[in-house]
Amino acid sequence: IMTGKREDGREGGELRVLSAEQMVVNRGDGSSVFQFGQTKVLACVYGPIEVAAAREQVDACTVEVSYDPIHGVAGSADVARGAMVASMVRSAIVKALHPRTSVTVLIQVMHDDGSVLAAAINAAVLALLDAGVPMGSVPVAVAAAYPGEASQLCYDPLASEERVSRAVFTFAFDLATKETVLSDGQGMFQQHEYTHALQSCRVAAQAVLSFQKLAFSKGRPT
Amino acid sequence: EAGGVVRLGPGVRERAGLVEVCRPGVLQREPHKGRWRVEGSQKRYVPSTGDLVVGTITEAGGEQFMVDIGAAFPGVLPTLSFEGATKRNKPNLKAGDVVYTRVEIAHPDMDPILTCVDASTGKAKGFGHLKGGYVFSCSTGLARQLLYWPPAPVLAVLGEALSYETAVGNNGRIWVNSESPLETILVVNAIQNSEHLTEEQTKAMVSQLLQTIEEEKGTNEAVNQLMVDTVP
Numbered sequence: 001i002m003t004g005k006r007e008d009g010r011e012g013g014e015l016r017v018l019s020a021e022q023m024v025v026n027r028g029d030g031s032s033v034f035q036f037g038q039t040k041v042l043a044c045v046y047g048p049i050e051v052a053a054a055r056e057q058v059d060a061c062t063v064e065v066s067y068d069p070i071h072g073v074a075g076s077a078d079v080a081r082g083a084m085v086a087s088m089v090r091s092a093i094v095k096a097l098h099p100r101t102s103v104t105v106l107i108q109v110m111h112d113d114g115s116v117l118a119a120a121i122n123a124a125v126l127a128l129l130d131a132g133v134p135m136g137s138v139p140v141a142v143a144a145a146y147p148g149e150a151s152q153l154c155y156d157p158l159a160s161e162e163r164v165s166r167a168v169f170t171f172a173f174d175l176a177t178k179e180t181v182l183s184d185g186q187g188m189f190q191q192h193e194y195t196h197a198l199q200s201c202r203v204a205a206q207a208v209l210s211f212q213k214l215a216f217s218k219g220r221p222t
Numbered sequence: 223e224a225g226g227v228v229r230l231g232p233g234v235r236e237r238a239g240l241v242e243v244c245r246p247g248v249l250q251r252e253p254h255k256g257r258w259r260v261e262g263s264q265k266r267y268v269p270s271t272g273d274l275v276v277g278t279i280t281e282a283g284g285e286q287f288m289v290d291i292g293a294a295f296p297g298v299l300p301t302l303s304f305e306g307a308t309k310r311n312k313p314n315l316k317a318g319d320v321v322y323t324r325v326e327i328a329h330p331d332m333d334p335i336l337t338c339v340d341a342s343t344g345k346a347k348g349f350g351h352l353k354g355g356y357v358f359s360c361s362t363g364l365a366r367q368l369l370y371w372p373p374a375p376v377l378a379v380l381g382e383a384l385s386y387e388t389a390v391g392n393n394g395r396i397w398v399n400s401e402s403p404l405e406t407i408l409v410v411n412a413i414q415n416s417e418h419l420t421e422e423q424t425k426a427m428v429s430q431l432l433q434t435i436e437e438e439k440g441t442n443e444a445v446n447q448l449m450v451d452t453v454p
Contacts, residue, residue: 132263132268133245136244220246
């Protein structure tokens with residue numbers, strides 16, 4: 001892990017301030033905002049509701065995810081991120097419990113200062129929990145990067161750090177079973193560097209999961 | 223129980239021989255060694271057998287009524303599932319009418335089946351047509367709180383000051399009726415405000431609302447008097 005101070009004064013192994021809030025939107029059956037520092041993503045969930053016959057599945061719920069950037073139309077990078085969130089959300093939701101219905105997750109990036117895919121995943125998961133959609137696991141996402149030519153990892157990169165990094169990773173984990181449910185690596189890296197990033201992020205994800213539990217249960221009856 | 227049967231309700235499922243929770247909330251067991259379930263609070267209602275629901279009839283067919291209960295699928299209420307109903311004597315309900323019913327069968331693969339008779343006695347027991355009044359939505363958690371006995375603080379405090387009637391559905395729909403629209407709106411607002419308040423806060427909130435209604439009544443009387451005086 002990187003030693004020395006980063007641009008914003010953090011250590012290499014330090015995450016930014018985490019922030020989350022549910023039930024933030026009037027519409028929708030569940031919603032959540034999640035932040036890594038200034039990176040802020042809103043997720044809104046509708047469902048389980050009736051679905052058009054063309055998209056109906058007799059034995060499962062139809063899960064649809066849309067991903068919108070801050071402004072403009074979704075470009076290829078946004079579509080790719082949306083697809084990754086979609087495949088992860090589809091495996092986390094217990095689709096067999098609600099056949100012939102649909103669950104729609106709308107993801108809106110509100111501010112992108114790095115680690116936006118990880119923030120989008122965490123926001124989507126919290127929004128699904130807020131809506132009470134049945135889930136088989138609670139995935140937690142964290143990003144990491146190898147800045148410049150350095151061989152030392154830093155967690156939760158800023159946008160400025162991502163721009164000069166030779167490799168940026170986003171991982172999501174089901175910490176109950178210790179499985180990796182999403183792995184995205186962009187750039188150039190060796191296999192041992194990938195393994196190191198994966199294992200380090202799994203450790204960092206524990207902190208994010210503890211935060212998610214705290215953020216979700218605040219204000220709810222126990 | 224050793225070697226016993228575990229019955230799973232909403233929010234709990236079986237996977238690979240283990241019982242797993244699949245939604246956030248409080249793990250509870252229904253009374254009389256009933257099903258295990260996880261109770262959270264959601265906006266979207268998922269029907270479960272035994273729930274009491276407030277619904278609005280959307281279609282009145284010959285054999286059944288289709289009822290909107292706020293779930294993914296409409297509920298099916300057979301025309302014979304009413305006290306004293308026969309093939310020649312069917313209930314006189316039409317689209318738009320509000321009914322208080324019980325979910326007789328809820329299964330993921332079919333539309334929920336509703337009934338307006340109590341299973342054991344065949345009597346209406348409070349189910350059936352709700353005339354007049356006003357229906358509003360709330361979270362399933364608040365609806366559950368309002369269905370407990372002894373009554374929730376907000377209902378008890380309102381009952382001391384006003385006379386009103388209410389039907390609460392597990393589906394997050396509440397029907398309220400009282401002597402005037404003003405009082406109905408007050409009851410609706412009080413219930414909506416009460417979700418996260420303590421008992422003392424609820425009492426303070428209700429008395430504040432009651433005060434505004436007194437002022438409103440005073441204003442109305444003044445306006446009425448003015449009209450009586452000015453109209454020749």
